[in-house]
Amino acid sequence: MLKCLHMSYEADITIIGAGAVGLAIAAELARHRKDILVLEKNESFGRETSSRHSGVIHSGIYYPQGSLKAKLCVAGNRKLYRLCQRYGIGHDRLGKLIVAVSKDELPELESLYKKGVANGAESLRLISKREVNALEPYVSAIAALWSPDTGIIDSYALMQCYEVQAVSNGAQIAFKTKAVGTERVASGYKVAVEDESGTFSFASRVLINCAGLYSDKVAEMAGIDVDRAGYRLHYCKGEYFSVGGGMNRLVKRLIYPVPPESTGVGIHVTLDLDGRMKLGPDAYYVDEIDYTVDSRHKQTFYEAVKRFLPQLEPDDLEPDMAGIRPKLQAPGEDFRDFVIREESDKGLPGFINLIGIESPGITASPAIAEYVSGMVKELLG
Ligand SMILES: Cc1cc2nc3c(=O)[nH]c(=O)nc-3n(C[C@H](O)[C@H](O)[C@H](O)COP(=O)(O)OP(=O)(O)OC[C@H]3O[C@@H](n4cnc5c(N)ncnc54)[C@H](O)[C@@H]3O)c2cc1C
Structure with a gap:
């Protein structure tokens, strides 16, 4: 608990949520600004x-041209590699193949290539079966989209880096502190919070909602009609199965299918920085937040990946x-873009969702952090 919250504290900027996005924004804003909580x-x-x-x-392959997802992904990719190099964050630019296993998938592969190039993912290349075999001898495909700038990152180390940058520049992070109410007041917002010692409020000129799975609730708390605004969230679960039996040595790169539907990019092969292999995620809508993995889904995972990794056996999956x-x-x-919006037109100036x-x-x-920092500059100068 932060003692300052009990006094007549006034923050310039309050960020709700310390996930990767909230922390990135805190780190970026703290470079030039004070009183960030x-x-x-x-x-x-x-x-x-x-x-x-x-x-x-x-x-940045999958998203419609001009969307925030496309622009911020392409810009974020470059920024992230620079951050990783500068601060020693674990990463590996190992590249990714989106593989077509049948002729009817070729038009979609081509359209992904065009979309990616239009989005600014410059190094993409369509490659032949022979080239796929040379890169990944155990992968079965008739062609692929090769993305050499796709990589993997230690996201814990990334968030730690954002946290250190934010805090060393004077931002404060209050853990075990939940935002439970916001009210528009002359100076900005009165924010009610709840921690182990009770409930109290403080004032903030700018309020940034980075509450992830609860961001629609936080918007609602500020008085926005989320259904009317199109802000209602729908939870879509993604499970992973780990792959044992030495199978992790079969591939050196990330291997993705041509996406089967619009809710995800398809069950793919991921590797982590320790060389462990996982299959996933699947994508299905749920009503509750529940992180258990349904072991009955194993067969679906196996069948999805067996198409392009034929050596895989069901017993390899856990x-x-x-x-x-x-x-x-x-x-x-259909596709929905990120909502990153300052809400003056909803009567909530200084509230960024x-x-x-x-x-x-x-x-x-x-890249999101830089984008939001631009909005804050408009507000506070
Ligand atoms: C299955 C899956 C696979 C993915 N794969 C990738 C990938 O490979 N690459 C990639 O770039 N992205 C990927 N993503 C997306 C990525 O994980 C998210 O976009 C990102 O983690 C979102 O970060 P966030 O900070 O917005 O949200 P979160 O990490 O959810 O953080 C929100 C924070 O807000 C806090 N909070 C909520 N309400 C309150 C409140 N009232 N008061 C105080 N705190 C509150 C929560 O406790 C939480 O810590 C994937 C996502 C999923 C689900």
């Missing part, structure tokens, strides 16, 4: 979606972990 309901940072993902530094996507897109709906920050949120985090 981050509220986090858990006991430490990144305990939710920011530690339940594939850990991939995406290159339930591993799950994450939940905060999706704006309801089941059956970040809602629906699903993948590629880790990749985009440094």
